[in-house]
Amino acid sequence: MRPLDGVRVLDLSQLWAAPGCAMYLADQGADVVKVEPLTGDEARYTLTSPPIRDGQSRSYLIVGRNKRGMAIDLRTAGGQAIVHRLIPQFDVVVVNFRLGAAERLKLDYETLRQLNRRLIYVHVTAYGWHGPYAQRPGYDLIVQSLNGLLSRRRMPDGTPIPSPVWAADCSAPMFLAYAVALALLMRERTGEGQQIRTSLLGAALAMQSVDAVRVVVPESEAEDTTDYLRQATYAPYRCGDGAWLIIIVIPNRQWERLCLALGIDYLSADPRFDTPLKRARESATLHELLAGIFETRARDEWLSILEEHEVPVAPVLERDQIFDHQQFRANGLFVDVDDPWAGPTTMMAAPFELGGAEPPVYRPAPQVGQHTREILREAGFPEEEIDDLLRQKVILAPTSESGPQEDPLIRPSR
Numbered sequence: 001m002r003p004l005d006g007v008r009v010l011d012l013s014q015l016w017a018a019p020g021c022a023m024y025l026a027d028q029g030a031d032v033v034k035v036e037p038l039t040g041d042e043a044r045y046t047l048t049s050p051p052i053r054d055g056q057s058r059s060y061l062i063v064g065r066n067k068r069g070m071a072i073d074l075r076t077a078g079g080q081a082i083v084h085r086l087i088p089q090f091d092v093v094v095v096n097f098r099l100g101a102a103e104r105l106k107l108d109y110e111t112l113r114q115l116n117r118r119l120i121y122v123h124v125t126a127y128g129w130h131g132p133y134a135q136r137p138g139y140d141l142i143v144q145s146l147n148g149l150l151s152r153r154r155m156p157d158g159t160p161i162p163s164p165v166w167a168a169d170c171s172a173p174m175f176l177a178y179a180v181a182l183a184l185l186m187r188e189r190t191g192e193g194q195q196i197r198t199s200l201l202g203a204a205l206a207m208q209s210v211d212a213v214r215v216v217v218p219e220s221e222a223e224d225t226t227d228y229l230r231q232a233t234y235a236p237y238r239c240g241d242g243a244w245l246i247i248i249v250i251p252n253r254q255w256e257r258l259c260l261a262l263g264i265d266y267l268s269a270d271p272r273f274d275t276p277l278k279r280a281r282e283s284a285t286l287h288e289l290l291a292g293i294f295e296t297r298a299r300d301e302w303l304s305i306l307e308e309h310e311v312p313v314a315p316v317l318e319r320d321q322i323f324d325h326q327q328f329r330a331n332g333l334f335v336d337v338d339d340p341w342a343g344p345t346t347m348m349a350a351p352f353e354l355g356g357a358e359p360p361v362y363r364p365a366p367q368v369g370q371h372t373r374e375i376l377r378e379a380g381f382p383e384e385e386i387d388d389l390l391r392q393k394v395i396l397a398p399t400s401e402s403g404p405q406e407d408p409l410i411r412p413s414r
Contacts, residue, residue, distance in 0.1 A: 002029030002358050007184065009033070009092040011067065012074070012083070012107065014041045016140075016166065017200060018096040018124040019063045020173030025092070025180060026066035027350045027360040033090075033375055034067040035074070035083070038396045040368040052342055061339060062347045064365025070376075071369030071396035078394035080106050086379055087115045091193075092180055096124040099135055109195045119193040120183045122176055128199040140166045143200045149208065172203035231280045232287035233258075236316055243299035244316035247306070250276060254311060261309035262293050339364045372397035 007030040011022035019034070019041070026032040034041075044060045052058045072079045084106075087093070093112060095102060102108035102123070109121040126138020133146070144150045144163055153161040179196045187193055205212060233249035249258050252274070259268040273279050279286060294302060299315060306313040317325065323346050328334055335349040341364070350360045372395050376386050389395045 002360070003354060004028040004030040007031070007092065008090045009094065010083070010086060010090045011035060011094045013094050013096040013124065015043045015046065015096070016059070016063055016169040017172040017203070018094050018122070018176070019043065020170070021122060021124075021176035021180065022067065022094050023063050023065060024173055024177040024350075028354075028357075029360075030092075032067040033086075033371075034064060034069045034366065036069065036071050036368055038071050038073055038369070038393065040071075044368075058342070058345075061342055061345055061365050065337075065347070066360070066363045067366060068371035068375060069366030069369060070372040072372070073394050074105055074107065076392075076394050078389060078392060082376070082389070082395070083107060084112075084115060085381075086375075087112050087119065089379060090116070091118065091184070092120045092122060094122045094124075094176075098137065099125060099129065113193070117192060118187060120180060120187065121193070121195045122180060123195065123197050124172060124176065125197075125199050127201045129197065133201075138200055140169045140200065140204075143168045143204050147201055147204050147208070149204060167207045168200035168204035171207050172198060172200055175203055175206065227283075230283065232283040232290060233276075233279050235287060235290075237291055237294040239294050239299040239302055240296055241298040245294075245299050245302060245306075245313055246316055248312045249279075252276075255279065257309045258306075258311050261305050261311055262290070264289075264293070335362050337362050337364055341367060367398070369396035369398060 004025055007025070009022055009025050009030045009032040011019055011032055011034045013019050013022070014036070022030075022032045022034070041060065041064075043063055044056050046057055046059070049058060052061075072082055074080060074083065095107065097105070097107070103111075109123070112119055112121060125134070126143060127133035127136060127146075141150065141162055144167055145160070149163060149167055150160045153163075155161060175198060176196065179198070183194055183196055233247065233255070236244050236246040238244055247258065249255050252268075255273070256265075256268040259265045267273060271278075272282050273286060297305075303313060303315060322328055323334060332353075333349055333351065334346050337345045337347065339345040345364075349362075373386055376389075376395075377383075386395075386397070390397060
């Protein structure tokens with residue numbers, strides 16, 4: 001048994017954040033039905049890395065995994081009527097409509113709640129429900145720009161460096177899945193569903209929780225110009241073979257071990273560097289000293305020496321190197337799937353284990369409309385009505401479809 005076996009989720013959302021929530025729920029056993037426009041989810045064509053077959057996004061292979069797929073034109077009265085008929089059979093609905101769109105489509109919480117009072121309605125927006133940005137379209141990097149993340153790394157001329165990590169799009173799904181679990185627990189106690197609301201702006205802010213703290217600084221300390229993001233002891237260093245490693249040295253005991261490992265143990269008690277604050281403020285001097293030392297040996301030599309002295313260190317790996325790294329593989333952090341469309345595919349596995357539950361299984365992301373007919377049959381739609389909806393272009397379904405029982409289901413090895 002998996003934790004969410006028996007829970008049904010209707011995913012009406014697009015792109016990454018909200019569909020990512022449904023992915024995490026599907027990983028733990030929920031029956032997630034993904035509803036796309038007849039042309040497909042925008043995520044299929046939004047590229048975060050080189051495309052695969054037919055110019056489509058490889059990222060959709062993960063955000064669509066473990067779901068069954070339908071294609072419905074929700075702009076039509078017929079499409080809205082299909083969703084209304086499905087709602088009583090579902091526990092959770094996930095949407096990311098812009099403000100006002102759900103009401104226009106008759107897919108808002110109040111409308112759907114009348115059809116199923118136990119319904120948990122998850123609504124994600126870019127900026128929240130109030131304020132001057134509420135009606136604006138939003139994407140991860142725009143949100144990062146607004147909430148201060150983008151300004152934290154800059155070129156020498158001050159140009160902000162775009163983040164290679166989608167902080168909002170990848171964190172919001174985790175917060176949402178957590179919120180859904182809480183709402184399901186509350187429903188067990190009260191018998192009632194509820195609406196869950198969050199924003200990309202809020203998720204990206206939460207990713208800065210340790211730094212999103214402002215205090216009144218005494219005037220005597222306001223002159224501190226130290227760049228705490230670029231400390232010499234929180235830094236990457238180039239080694240003699242051109243490869244890079246990174247060290248993190250915080251308390252004095254780690255500083256003493258680093259000095260011993262590098263053969264500069266006489267500096268461990270140097271009054272310029274004998275506290276974390278002094279090391280931060282003297283980072284320019286310290287970085288130049290350490291950089292010269294690391295250039296004297298190859299990276300693997302330094303890794304061995306630093307690990308022997310229990311200094312926190314790691315190689316700076318390229319993205320493609322992580323898929324085969326023994327640390328990831330030993331902990332089951334990747335799963336290999338023979339995707340019927342993309343071929344052999346490696347993707348992130350569920351990032352946690354539940355000791356009393358079966359590990360997740362993996363079903364490849366569906367093609368557009370792959371399970372439309374199957375799901376409508378399960379909901380009691382007669383074949384004649386399904387054919388009529390196809391003729392009216394309210395839905396899309398391939399002429400021959402393989403049901404989920406025919407999809408390869410893969411369990412990761414732990």
